[in-house]
Amino acid sequence: MDRKQLLEKIIAREAGMFIAVKASEPADCQEMLKTFYLMREMSHSVLAADTLTSYLQDLETAAAAGRNLMTEKYARMENLIPSLNENELIYKIVDIEREWLAEVHKKYPLTIAVEGGFTTYAVCELETYSDATLNLYYRDISLAATQKRNLVEERYQYLYGNLGFKDLEEVEALAQKRAAVKE
Numbered sequence: 578m579d580r581k582q583l584l585e586k587i588i589a590r591e592a593g594m595f596i597a598v599k600a601s602e603p604a605d606c607q608e609m610l611k612t613f614y615l616m617r618e619m620s621h622s623v624l625a626a627d628t629l630t631s632y633l634q635d636l637e638t639a640a641a642a643g644r645n646l647m648t649e650k651y652a653r654m655e656n657l658i659p660s661l662n663e664n665e666l667i668y669k670i671v672d673i674e675r676e677w678l679a680e681v682h683k684k685y686p687l688t689i690a691v692e693g694g695f696t697t698y699a700v701c702e703l704e705t706y707s708d709a710t711l712n713l714y715y716r717d718i719s720l721a722a723t724q725k726r727n728l729v730e731e732r733y734q735y736l737y738g739n740l741g742f743k744d745l746e747e748v749e750a751l752a753q754k755r756a757a758v759k760e
Contacts, residue, residue, distance in 0.1 A: 583629050588617045590636040594647040619736040623721070623728040628713035635707045646705040653701035661704040666715045671699045673718050677729035685745050687752035689733060 578586070592610060621629060639646050652658045675696060682691045692698075703711065721728050730745070737748050 580626055580629075583626065583633065584618055584621055587621060587629060587633050587636065588614050590633070590640065591617055591647065594636075594640075594645045597645055598648050598651055615736065615739065618739075619732045622735045623717070623731050624714065625717050628710065628717050631710040631713050632706065635705070635710050638707075639705075650701045650705050653704055654697055662706070662708070662711075664708055664711050666711045667700055667703040670703060670711070670715055670718060671696055673722060674699060674729055677727045680727055681730045681733060681745075684730075685733075685749045687756060688745060688749045 592613060595613060596610075621632075624632075636646065649658065649661060653661060678689070678691060678695060681689045703714075706714065718728060734745055737745060742748050
């Protein structure tokens, strides 16, 4: 299976789980599946094929066991259930990605927001991953760090490229023009 097919299978599995999430209030994002697909593709775009394959296996194993990883993630975010995985790599991954997010925000402050909920969201999502997938994910970000790559920036380059922009510099320049017009 090629990378594009792998991403499509992962996101289709995630979307099925996402649509099935029963929340106390319906989430608008559940009605915007095109955006969901784009954001999940962005998220996974920087990971190695073996990491993605392992994650797809996590999704398939969960589905076969009647588990919905999206329901579990959101239940964790609302602190409705106890931690799903205590693997120390979760916090190492989140720390690196939080640093990368801060770096990207400094470069593109009008384009990339530093969200207060980033840590909670990331931890709760990573808790749904198997230890095998977490090991591979950590390997991917550790390798990127040694290569002086910022995977958060690469994700946003991927996103905005798919939206028709040349790069983040173009998006930031447009945001600056809009801000100047408002003043």
